[in-house]
Amino acid sequence: MSPLNDDKDSITSSFYLTKQTSFRIAMKQRIGVYICHCGGNISDYVDVEQLSKLIANEDNVVISKDVMFACSDSTQKDMVQDINDQKLDAIVVASCTPKLHTHTFRNVAIRAGLNPYNYTQVNVREQCSWAHSDKPMDATIKAYGLIRAGINRVKYSEALENIEITAQKAVGVIGAGISGMRAAVDLARMGNHVYLIEKEANVGGRVAESGKLFMTGENGKDVIDRLYKRIKEIPEITVFTNANLDKVSGSIGDFTLEVSVKDEALKLNVGAVLVTTGFDFYQPKEGEYGYKLSDNVITLQQFNKLIETSNDKLVYNGNAIKSVAYIYCVGSRQSKGENKYCSRQCCSAAIHSSLNVHEKFSGVKAFHLYRDIRTYGKQELLYTESSRKGDIYIKYEEKEPPAVEVKNNKTVITVKDYLTYKKELSFDVDLVVLVTGMVPRSDSNDISSKLKIPTGSDRFFNEIHPKLKPVETVIKGVYIGGTCQGPKNITESVQSSLAAASKINTILRKGTLELEPIVARVNAETCLWCEKCAAVCEYDAIKPIESNGKMIAQVNTSTCVGCGICGPVCPSNSIEIVQFTDNEIESMIDGFMEKAEINTKQDSQENEISSGKQIKLNGFPKIWREIASALDDKTLTIPQLSEQLGVESNVLTWHLMTMNRYGVVEPAGLDEDEAYYMYKLKK
Amino acid sequence: MSHINPDFADDITKFGAKDFNLCFNCGNCTAVCSLSTNDATFPREMIRYSTLGLEDEIKSSLKPWLCYYCGECSSDCPRQANPGELMMSLRRWLTATYDWTGLSGLLYKHMSVYIGGMIALLAAVVGFIYYSGLSKEVVMHYGHLFEMFAIAGVFAVILLPNIIRMWYFTVIKPKVKAPIKVYFKALSELFVHMFTQKRFLGCEDTKENRTRWLLHFILVLSYLSLLFTTVFLDWFSTSSTFVIWLGYVESAAIFIITTVFMSMRVRKTDAMHKHSQPSDWFFVIWLFLMGITSFAVRLLIDLNLINTLFWVFTIHFTVLVQWALIIVPFGKWTHFLYRSFAMYFERIIGLNNQLKK
Ligand code: SF4
């Protein structure tokens, strides 16, 4: 016997009703339950037909059905009809994950005039049929428990309204580098006021400091000048330079940024914040590849300045430079160090610098000491061009880095070349250029603590999900763009900040915004304002308020994310999360633990299905029976069936594939023109 | 510790290499090369050495000679770095390196010197024939004598010392201490390769390759035996019908096969013939001329027209002199010799390694 079958059904529901609570709600009386076959994904292992019969006997359940595809249009229509006809006051859908279909079925409820929060999703696919495909019986028992838990939960469900808040149509952009500037332009064009807040005296950040940029060949300063000119023409953008972000308060739709510009203190009211604070270049340590020990070891940034300011001849410290060694991955990809990541743009940047040297000066030899060349995308052309120009590439490994020494006034490099059987090579060069990577800004901790943006193990700001929510942070209304999030080149930085800009615009556009009401709430009668909950809330969502002559906790519903940390710490059990109340959770446990009495599957579908005129196919769609009788003793193609039954061929294809899976039909070769498959009944 | 020499790339470019800088060391070329073995992998390694300019490594390597330029590697290289052509250029570079006179390098790199030399020899021959006042029979006799002495001289003064140098660079300097008996044991390799070029068959076994090998084989055989026929059997003066016919067949084979090879170069049918250098052209054209003019001279002798059409002999003699004094000692002809010796040395090194084990 399965441990799930423990005898534990003695707890009565009255336990909950007698419990001290100020949010007593009417238990739902007319519940509809839909259990999905998922075209066999579920019903191959979980006996959904039996479950639907058993569930029909549960208290307060008015309808219990097993359906082929719960998410299909026709089933959705049936559900709407059931809700209206049977006056259902809650529904449970037992199918796949809530991630996939919560919105689908909430919309079903809305269409039927039912509050969307009076619906509960139960996952019997990932959690039952897929996870326990080796034990169909146990999978069925587990599904039974989960569905009962869902029914119990939905009994306590409350009708909820989304939280609506008014939003300031203004955005604070922190950092006026290329990402922030470019995003400011778009945000303003979409009708938002933008405060562009820059710490330095000038806008433009790193790009303004760079010379020629790769791929376009433009000058960084020119790009920034153009952009800045455009910004100055847009009245909706207010630029503050020499400005410091002192404090941030408020929440999505209504933040207050306290900014000091020189001696003046400003309070800016914004609906959202875009953080584009950028990065720092890695600073090599003294002695790292001879840095600071030899005058002839400089960083790529210094070298780029040198290329820009030299005319005719490349001269450094009075010496003509005829050979340059570039050492890659300095400060990046440290398998044992802090910066484990690849800085993405430095391979391209170094090769681009080398090409600039060839273009401007003649006869300069280049040695590239690299670990891997990562000139992805179009930047590969730079690498090809540099190879063609005769640049020498030498591959070293992290565990055997090149050594830079000064011998008799010469800068000598020794390196084991992994492309020549680790042969030790030595050569002297006039200049060593360290290709340094990107690191988080030294002041990024300050920003992250003020805005509460989490940082990753690489110390860059973290998005919610790198693929699905790449510019959002866990703090509602705070977005990140550009390199404050991690290494990016200019194109990628601007792409991400523009993505953030349009995200911000979608929330601010209407002037109001709706948030899910799944937040914490306080029982005003019992709360003593002991401050315990406020202390653990990471989102600063709890503040005291006076109520009936005493202080109690108040939750800011627009900042609360419903994380639930506050609930367990409350000594008087006065704070709980909507939709996850004690009543709901405890009743779910009871429902799950209730004894399950399941019959072993005796008459499997195969037995039910018999070909010939009397095809039963009970519990399957009507169309299956029609297809089966059309195919009786015949083989037909999809277009023929479509004509005969008057059903669209794509619908037929889909049903035939499922019937094939169930062993009702099988393909019978191609037709005469070899254009279509023919199908016949499986005997 | 090896020293990088970035200027080597420019140097090797003068010997015909192109685009090998584009190599990104994927190793496809080595993987597809049917002649590369686990003990001797190429051509990627040679490309790497060339990029880094590790001259000592290249100088001591026999690998360039192991390549027969089937062109597989060049057609499979994802970077179009032309590895096959680099191997060819390395052979030219090695020829120049082995040559103690330094003339090979000079002639490879400077077309003007090459053409100047050819013209000077033409002038010398014409001057000798028409202004020395010697009779036609005496001139032809001297021609025969020249052929004999030129062969002996070129071999003793240039080719032999160069082969010794090659041996020094590739066997002695890398400290291969092989006992004499190994040298004898490996000797068969030398002759087999010299006459059959059988290694060529190790390339992709296609119909074209087999035909090419067969043509090549007949050409080598005809060339060597024509040499023998003219020098030792004195073809131009002999009265033996057998020898006369033998000479005809040999010279005809030479000019027919060279015509086929020339048309391949013009049509660039395969990788080997895609990047013809001037030295390649000189080689095949002069070989063709050698065949056709000696055929013509003997024909005129047989028709008793040689005295009236003596200019034909003048041409033949000029071609012969240019062939013997420029193309054989300093040009592509030496590849044939070095390649056979490379197989020989390679075998010695292999046997010696076996012995050590
Ligand atoms: S982009 Fe290149 S140089 Fe930069 S960290 Fe990555 S691999 Fe190293």
Ligand code: SF4
């Ligand atoms: S922990 Fe409980 S009692 Fe204390 S302030 Fe929060 S809600 Fe009130």
Ligand code: SF4
């Ligand atoms: S649920 Fe989380 S975010 Fe909301 S008040 Fe409680 S601790 Fe704060």
Ligand code: SF4
């Ligand atoms: S195939 Fe081309 S790129 Fe690859 S190693 Fe050979 S020459 Fe280099």
Ligand code: SF4
């Ligand atoms: S040309 Fe042919 S034989 Fe020579 S290296 Fe390339 S694949 Fe090998």
